[in-house]
Amino acid sequence: MENIGKILVVDDEADILEFISYNLKKEGYEVYTAPNGKEAMPIAKKVKPDLILLDVMMPVMDGIETCKRIKADSDFDQTYVVFLTARSEDYSEIEGLDAGADDYIAKPIKPKVLVTRLNAILRRKIKELAAPSIKVKDLHIDRESFLIYRGEQKIQLARKEFELLFLLASKPGKVFTRENILEKVWGDEVLVVDRTIDVHIRKIREKLGDEYIGTVKGVGYKFEV
Amino acid sequence: MENIGKILVVDDEADILEFISYNLKKEGYEVYTAPNGKEAMPIAKKVKPDLILLDVMMPVMDGIETCKRIKADSDFDQTYVVFLTARSEDYSEIEGLDAGADDYIAKPIKPKVLVTRLNAILRRKIKELAAPSIKVKDLHIDRESFLIYRGEQKIQLARKEFELLFLLASKPGKVFTRENILEKVWGDEVLVVDRTIDVHIRKIREKLGDEYIGTVKGVGYKFEV
DNA sequence: TATGGCTCTTAACAATTAGATAACAATTAC
DNA sequence: GTAATTGTTATCTAATTGTTAAGAGCCATA
Numbered sequence: 001m002e003n004i005g006k007i008l009v010v011d012d013e014a015d016i017l018e019f020i021s022y023n024l025k026k027e028g029y030e031v032y033t034a035p036n037g038k039e040a041m042p043i044a045k046k047v048k049p050d051l052i053l054l055d056v057m058m059p060v061m062d063g064i065e066t067c068k069r070i071k072a073d074s075d076f077d078q079t080y081v082v083f084l085t086a087r088s089e090d091y092s093e094i095e096g097l098d099a100g101a102d103d104y105i106a107k108p109i110k111p112k113v114l115v116t117r118l119n120a121i122l123r124r125k126i127k128e129l130a131a132p133s134i135k136v137k138d139l140h141i142d143r144e145s146f147l148i149y150r151g152e153q154k155i156q157l158a159r160k161e162f163e164l165l166f167l168l169a170s171k172p173g174k175v176f177t178r179e180n181i182l183e184k185v186w187g188d189e190v191l192v193v194d195r196t197i198d199v200h201i202r203k204i205r206e207k208l209g210d211e212y213i214g215t216v217k218g219v220g221y222k223f224e225v
Numbered sequence: 226m227e228n229i230g231k232i233l234v235v236d237d238e239a240d241i242l243e244f245i246s247y248n249l250k251k252e253g254y255e256v257y258t259a260p261n262g263k264e265a266m267p268i269a270k271k272v273k274p275d276l277i278l279l280d281v282m283m284p285v286m287d288g289i290e291t292c293k294r295i296k297a298d299s300d301f302d303q304t305y306v307v308f309l310t311a312r313s314e315d316y317s318e319i320e321g322l323d324a325g326a327d328d329y330i331a332k333p334i335k336p337k338v339l340v341t342r343l344n345a346i347l348r349r350k351i352k353e354l355a356a357p358s359i360k361v362k363d364l365h366i367d368r369e370s371f372l373i374y375r376g377e378q379k380i381q382l383a384r385k386e387f388e389l390l391f392l393l394a395s396k397p398g399k400v401f402t403r404e405n406i407l408e409k410v411w412g413d414e415v416l417v418v419d420r421t422i423d424v425h426i427r428k429i430r431e432k433l434g435d436e437y438i439g440t441v442k443g444v445g446y447k448f449e450v
Numbered sequence: 451t452a453t454g455g456c457t458c459t460t461a462a463c464a465a466t467t468a469g470a471t472a473a474c475a476a477t478t479a480c
Numbered sequence: 481g482t483a484a485t486t487g488t489t490a491t492c493t494a495a496t497t498g499t500t501a502a503g504a505g506c507c508a509t510a
Contacts, residue, residue, distance in 0.1 A: 103338055105331075145398040146441050158468055159443040196470055198486065205487095217478065217485060355457065383457055422457055423497065442496060 003083040005044075005122050006030045006047055010066065016109075020053065037061030041069065044076065050122055051080040053105075057153040072225045080121055083168065098100065137224065138210070140171055146210070148208065161204050164197070168213060168220070168223040177220040180224040230347050231255045231272055235265040235291065236280040236309065241334075245278065248336040249343070262286030266294065269301070275347055276305040278330075305346055309334070359394045361448065362437070366394055373433065385410065386429050389422070391450040393438060402445040422446075 007029045011017045014035070026179035032047055037054075037211045038061040044052060052070065056063040063083055070076045082103045087120055105117055133142040140149040145161055148155040157165060163185045168176060174185075178194040186192060201213055214224045232254045236242050239260070244255045246317060257272055259265035262279075263286040283287040288308055296302045308329035308418065330342055357368040365374040371387055373380040382390065388410045393401060401409075403419040411417060426438055426446055439449040 093461090101473065123492090144396075144400065145447065146400050146444055147398075159441075159457065193472095198469075199488085201486095202488065215486070255510070385458065417459065418461095420461090420497090424459075424499085426497095440505065442466090 004028045005051065006032065006049040007051045007053060007055045007118070008032045008034065008040060008044055008047065008049040010034045010037060010058070010063070011034055011053075012058045012060075013055075020109065020114065025116060027115050028121070028142075029118075035060075037063065037066030038065060038068075042156075044070065044079070049079060050076070051082060051118065053082050053084060053118075054082045082118070082121065134166065136169050136172050136225075139169070139208075139212070141166055146211040148209075155207055157204065157207060161200050161207070164200050165204050165213075165223075168221060172223040173225040175216045175220050178218065229253045230275040231257065232276045232343070233257045233259065233265060233272065233274040234278045235259045235262060235283070235288070237261055237283045237285075238280075241280075241332075245334065245339065248340060250346070252340050252394055254343075260285075262288065262291030262294075265291060269295065269304070273300070274304060276307060277342065278307050278309060278343075280309045306341070307318070307346065335345075344370075359391065361394050361450075363395050364394070364433075376390055380432055380434060382429065386432075388424050389425050390429050390433075390438075390448075393446060397448040398450040400441045400445050400447040405444060405445065 004027075007024055009017055009020050009024070009031060011020070012035050017035070021033055024031045032043055034043050034057045035221045038055075040052070040061075054066055056085075058066075067083070068082050070079065070081055075190070078094045080103070082105060084105055102198060103117070103121055105114060132144055135141075138150050141162075142149060142181060143157065143166070146159075146167070148162075164181065167181065167184050167203040178197050181197055182192070183192060203213075205213060212224060214222050216222060228344050229252075232249055234242055234249070234256060236245070236259070237260050242258050242260070246258055249256045254333045257268055257274060263285045263362050265277070265279075265286075273312050279288040281293055283291075292308070295304065295306055305327045307327060310331050328342065328346055332341060334427060359366045363375050366387075367374065368391070371382070371384070373382060373387075373390070374445050389406065390405065392409050403422050406422055407417070426440075430438060437449060439447050441447060
């Protein structure tokens with residue numbers, strides 16, 4: 001099954017971890033686990049999960065504390081946090097989930113419920129994140145139609161060209177290293193020589209003109225502001 | 226705020242009713258309330274809400290029973306039902322929400338969660354209900370008759386072809402990925418190879434001409450504007 | 451219950467095009 | 481001036497899409 005998202009599950013009970021993990025993997029998620037908040041943080045930092053499923057009650061660093069730290073870290077702007085709340089726990093405590101959790105799921109967990117809920121949350125997320133279009137300078141870079149508009153003019157870019165321009169234009173002025181670009185545009189397991197980027201830059205310049213993309217020698221490329 | 230939909234809230238606890246009602250009204254919904262299933266039915270019949278928010282546990286006629294009746298009534302084909310489940314309730318019972326509910330929300334209710342969730346559900350609904358016929362370019366794509374009119378000419382498409390064209394034409398210019406298309410035209414549990422789409426596209430082009438549907442390589446198809 | 455016609459799906463092969471690379475030219479930094 | 485870096489072009493190939501045809505299933509009608 002194809003991969004549809006990364007989920008980090010944090011719970012101190014090994015069998016619950018196992019149970020959830022199994023069900024989410026079956027659904028096609030890439031699942032990571034940690035037994036408490038403290039150990040979860042570095043994993044979260046590393047894998048940048050789309051969603052963190054967090055038990056509220058844990059020994060070393062509890063869910064609420066963990067959630068607060070996550071929400072305070074701009075690395076996790078794009079990360080959803082969902083609490084797992086044992087129903088025996090007092091809800092007044094969970095009310096304290098104004099720590100910033102996005103949702104919560106009550107134990108005991110039914111697999112179908114869990115999966116349905118997480119699917120719904122992540123679907124929402126994907127939708128929200130998919131920045132539909134960027135307007136910079138006289139360009140309107142539109143993901144919906146995969147077209148670049150300049151005034152009345154429509155410019156068609158090839159897919160990689162589009163993604164590359166989109167990336168650069170998403171932070172005008174910021175210099176992206178080739179490494180950077182490869183990671184974002186080509187993805188994790190990159191199998192291409194980084195000079196390939198140069199060729200794509202060339203093609204974009206050919207189609208749009210030289211004034212949009214600048215070269216910072218020894219560093220990378222940027223969208224000129 | 227403009228009106229974005231009618232919601233009927235059914236719960237036996239007056240303060241919860243009040244709380245939900247307040248938050249939904251603030252969001253722009255037209256809100257109706259009832260204290261139990263029995264009283265809810267005639268109201269539902271009358272106002273034809275877009276969505277019914279239903280407490281599972283209620284004295285006179287509980288949520289599951291109410292839901293069954295609603296789902297059995299063709300008047301409510303277009304009505305979404307969402308359960309409110311108190312945490313103390315046994316989830317095995319909620320499993321019985323195979324009574325046909327479309328979603329459920331756990332108590333205690335967080336306003337943000339409630340509103341976000343309902344918005345999402347209703348957005349989906351509005352989209353589904355949208356326009357029985359579309360006029361784009363020189364085409365009149367008519368759901369009633371499943372025919373395409375081009376001037377005086379009537380063009381007959383097969384069902385899947387029609388649905389596919391209808392989808393693309395519902396957002397002219399927007400590129401739909403194959404995944405996208407499968408989800409919307411074929412439905413959730415898709416059992417077909419995505420190349421099937423290509424063949425349908427071919428047939429549509431054969432019947433209508435090549436000028437309507439464009440290919441965005443590596444991405445998907447779109448209705449050309 | 452055959453028969454024929456339709457729709458849908460798939461597989462196989464052809465055509466096309468985006469993308470990758472290498473090779474060489476130009477430019478820049480030191 | 482030289483080495484390092486980037487620009488540019490041409491070529492090749494791998495991925496994607498187009499196209500055709502064949503078979504399965506369905507339904508209406510004889």
